[in-house]
Structures are given as C-alpha cells and as structure tokens.
Amino acid sequence: MRLVQEHGEGATAADAPSHTVRIAGGEQRFSCAGGDVLLRAAHRAGLAFPYECNVGSCGNCKFELVEGEVAMLWPEAPGWTDKDRQRRRYLACQSRPVGDCTIKVRFDARYASQHRPLRTQAVLAARRPVTHDIEEFQFVLDEAQAFEPGQYALLQLPGVEGPRAYSMSNTAGDGRVWEFQVRRVPGGRGSAALFDQVAPGTRVGIDGPYGMAWLRRDAPRDILCIAGGSGLAPMVSIVRGASTEPALAQRRIHFLYGARTPADVAGKDLLQALPGWGTRIHYEAAVSTPPAAGEWTGPVGFVHDLAGERFGERLADMEIYFAGPPAMAAAVQQMLLARKVPLGQVHFDQFY
Missing domain, CATH: 2.40.30.10 (Translation factors)
Known part of the structure; x- marks a missing residue:
C-alpha cells in the first residue's frame, strides 16, 4: 500500500458534463470528463502536469485559476494553504471544473506519463x-x-x-x-x-x-531496491521487470528490506522464483526491533543504515529505487544525499 492520507476525491457523478480546460498563454487545452479531476484528465490527454502524491498532501500539482470556477473535493487537503486560497491557487488532484476554465501551470517533461492513465x-x-x-x-x-x-x-x-x-x-x-x-x-x-x-x-x-519511480531500462548501472512495509510491492515489480529485461541482463540487482520484527520480513520467496536468483539477484533484510535470542540471525537496525554499510561509496554508481513508510523514505533520502548520490539516479514516489 502507498502510505497516503485516507482522504481524496469524493463521490462522483459519472454522467456529469465534460468541460474544456485552457492553458493560459498558449493554444493548449484538454477536456476534463465528468467525474474526473484536472490532474488526471491532463495526463489522459498526454500533458506533463507536475504531481507527486496524487491525493492532496504534497502540493506539487498546484495551478493558478485564471478564469472560470473549480470545485475542491477536499477543502482540508494538507497541500492547500490559506495563501493558496487567497491567490486562487488550487490542487489539480482535488479540483473538478464547474464549467470551462483557464488555468496557469508550467508543464514539465519529467512528469510525462509513460502510459496515459x-x-x-x-x-x-x-x-x-x-x-x-x-x-x-x-x-x-x-x-x-x-x-x-x-x-x-x-x-x-x-x-x-x-x-x-x-x-x-x-x-x-x-x-x-x-x-x-x-x-x-x-x-x-x-x-x-x-x-x-x-x-x-x-x-x-x-x-x-x-508514478515516476518506474524502471529505467537504459540506465548503465547496477540496481538497488530498498523497501519497507508494503513498499515491497513496487520494488518487487522493479526486480521482476529488470530480471527479464534484455537491456539489463548484465546488471546486478540488490534488494534490501527493512522490517520491524522477523515476522514482518517479506520478499525473499518472491525473488527466489526469478531468473538470476543467487547470481545477479541478491536479497538481505534487517529488523529494527532487537529480537529475542535465536529468533533472528540477520542484521539488526534500520534499512538505510544497512544500505550505507553494504555499499558505501558504490551507491553513487547505482540506480536506486525505494518505497516504504514516510520515516523510512526520508531516512533513505538523507543517507543518499549525504553520500552524494546523483539525484538523477534516485527514484521514488513521494507519499505522506
């Protein structure tokens, strides 16, 4: 599960009319269908509208309303501030047009969808x-x-x-x-x-x-996946994809999993079924709660520390993906920054 706020888009009317959304300062426009929101409608139209969490928490999908009216589905969204309200700035992931409207936003190719949602x-x-x-x-x-x-x-x-x-x-x-x-x-x-x-x-x-934390097939580096909790899912998907991708056949794949207790450790059995297990695919887990004697023989501590200890300066030469609870994700980010890993080699989706 992605760790997000238990809020978001409200009940929708499937038969609501579509509206045209124009981009100020140019000829671009897209249609927002009934029951849809601006952010997702833009991506369905192939436009690279910036976003991160997609549920109102991060504020990365803000736009300025120039003309028209929009309805905010979650007025208490953490990513929407009083200053935003005063300046007619809204969250695209929570905004549904009431009629045709014009907005001001700067598209960014980094956010272009690989597959239109x-x-x-x-x-x-x-x-x-x-x-x-x-x-x-x-x-x-x-x-x-x-x-x-x-x-x-x-x-x-x-x-x-x-x-x-x-x-x-x-x-x-x-x-x-x-x-x-x-x-x-x-x-x-x-x-x-x-x-x-x-x-x-x-x-x-x-x-x-x-999401932007998808497998980069053209990256000429070994792969490191760091997961905690149900951040297991996207990291397993990454390894499953990389294990059979011809362009990555020569890349070693390392998977680190952080758990609270030995009972929470997961993922090894899923990776063992993949081609390359034990030769180019390697797995290690750490538990953060000191276990009882004889209960655990692996590392004890946090998974970001395990990554730093195992790979050290090599981290700067790896393609790194991670997913997990917010505290874990923040600690991994800080560790990678401290070790001067280039930002272009680090991939994660930001959730709260």
Missing part, C-alpha cells in the same frame, strides 16, 4: 497472504492497460470516499492482470475495506498507471 473497472480474481498483515490482491481489468514496473494505481473501494493509491507488484504482461500487495493499516478505512469487503468476484474502480 485509464479509468476502468476490475474484478478481484484472487487474494493470498504475504505476511501476517500484508496480502496480495489480483485484479482482472475490463480493459487492458499497460504500466511500467514500479508504478501505482488509484482504487475506488466499496464504501470508501475517495481513491486509495496502491502499487502494482507484478509486471504488465498483456495489461489485463494487476496485482497489489497491501498492508492492513490499523484504523485505515481503505485497507479495511479491501481486506474485509472485497472478496473474489467484487468489482472496483481502477485508475492508472501513475
């Missing part, structure tokens, strides 16, 4: 346990949709207001089957609905893919 329906085909609190959910989509290893989707779950962001753990294949490894979050309405209300045969809405 699609809104469709899917049925849960199967589920299985991964750990005591993580399960894998396999959905079959009504319409095939490609995605890159490491990307995520937004799921609209029964009885839950607003979408929830979860990363795919498989590779796209023919685009019909998307798998998600989700952790049950205490008090989390999204994960509670997924675990307790979505049984095989249940239909949900899926919108995706999204």
Whole structure:
C-alpha cells in the first residue's frame, strides 16, 4: 500500500458534463470528463502536469485559476494553504471544473506519463497472504492497460470516499492482470475495506498507471531496491521487470528490506522464483526491533543504515529505487544525499 492520507476525491457523478480546460498563454487545452479531476484528465490527454502524491498532501500539482470556477473535493487537503486560497491557487488532484476554465501551470517533461492513465473497472480474481498483515490482491481489468514496473494505481473501494493509491507488484504482461500487495493499516478505512469487503468476484474502480519511480531500462548501472512495509510491492515489480529485461541482463540487482520484527520480513520467496536468483539477484533484510535470542540471525537496525554499510561509496554508481513508510523514505533520502548520490539516479514516489 502507498502510505497516503485516507482522504481524496469524493463521490462522483459519472454522467456529469465534460468541460474544456485552457492553458493560459498558449493554444493548449484538454477536456476534463465528468467525474474526473484536472490532474488526471491532463495526463489522459498526454500533458506533463507536475504531481507527486496524487491525493492532496504534497502540493506539487498546484495551478493558478485564471478564469472560470473549480470545485475542491477536499477543502482540508494538507497541500492547500490559506495563501493558496487567497491567490486562487488550487490542487489539480482535488479540483473538478464547474464549467470551462483557464488555468496557469508550467508543464514539465519529467512528469510525462509513460502510459496515459485509464479509468476502468476490475474484478478481484484472487487474494493470498504475504505476511501476517500484508496480502496480495489480483485484479482482472475490463480493459487492458499497460504500466511500467514500479508504478501505482488509484482504487475506488466499496464504501470508501475517495481513491486509495496502491502499487502494482507484478509486471504488465498483456495489461489485463494487476496485482497489489497491501498492508492492513490499523484504523485505515481503505485497507479495511479491501481486506474485509472485497472478496473474489467484487468489482472496483481502477485508475492508472501513475508514478515516476518506474524502471529505467537504459540506465548503465547496477540496481538497488530498498523497501519497507508494503513498499515491497513496487520494488518487487522493479526486480521482476529488470530480471527479464534484455537491456539489463548484465546488471546486478540488490534488494534490501527493512522490517520491524522477523515476522514482518517479506520478499525473499518472491525473488527466489526469478531468473538470476543467487547470481545477479541478491536479497538481505534487517529488523529494527532487537529480537529475542535465536529468533533472528540477520542484521539488526534500520534499512538505510544497512544500505550505507553494504555499499558505501558504490551507491553513487547505482540506480536506486525505494518505497516504504514516510520515516523510512526520508531516512533513505538523507543517507543518499549525504553520500552524494546523483539525484538523477534516485527514484521514488513521494507519499505522506
């Protein structure tokens, strides 16, 4: 599961009219369909609208409303400030046009979608346990949709207001089957609905893919994946993609997993099934809670420290992907900055 706020896009009217959104200072425009929001509609149109979390927390998708009116789906979104309100700045991931409008925004090619996101329906085909609190959910989509290893989707779950962001753990294949490894979050309405209300045969809405932390096939460096919690999913997807990608056949792949206790450790069995296990694919886990004597023989400590100890100066020569709880992600970022790893070699999606 992507660790995001349990809020977001509200209930939608599927038959609401479409509206035209014009970009100030030029000829660009796109259509925002009924029930959609500005950010996602722009990406469906092939426009590189900046974003990160996609659910109202980071503020990276702000735009200025020049003409017209928009409705904010989540007025209390952490990424939307009083100063933004005064300056007619809004969050594109939470904004739905009330009519035709004109906005001011600077597109950035770094945010261009590899595959234009699609809104469709899917049925849960199967589920299985991964750990005591993580399960894998396999959905079959009504319409095939490609995605890159490491990307995520937004799921609209029964009885839950607003979408929830979860990363795919498989590779796209023919685009019909998307798998998600989700952790049950205490008090989390999204994960509670997924675990307790979505049984095989249940239909949900899926919108995706999204995210910039996808596998770079042209990178001439060995790969390091760092995961914690259900950040397992996108990192497993990265390794699954890299293990069979001809362009990466000579790259070594290292996977580090951080867990609280030995019972939380996951991922090794999934990687062992891949070609190259033990030769070019290597796995190691660390637990942060000192275990009882004889319970654990691996490293004890935080996974960002393990990465620094194992690879040291070599980190600057690696292509690095990471995903996990916010505190873990922040610690990994700080460690990589301290070791002067070039920013272009570091890939993660920012969630709160």
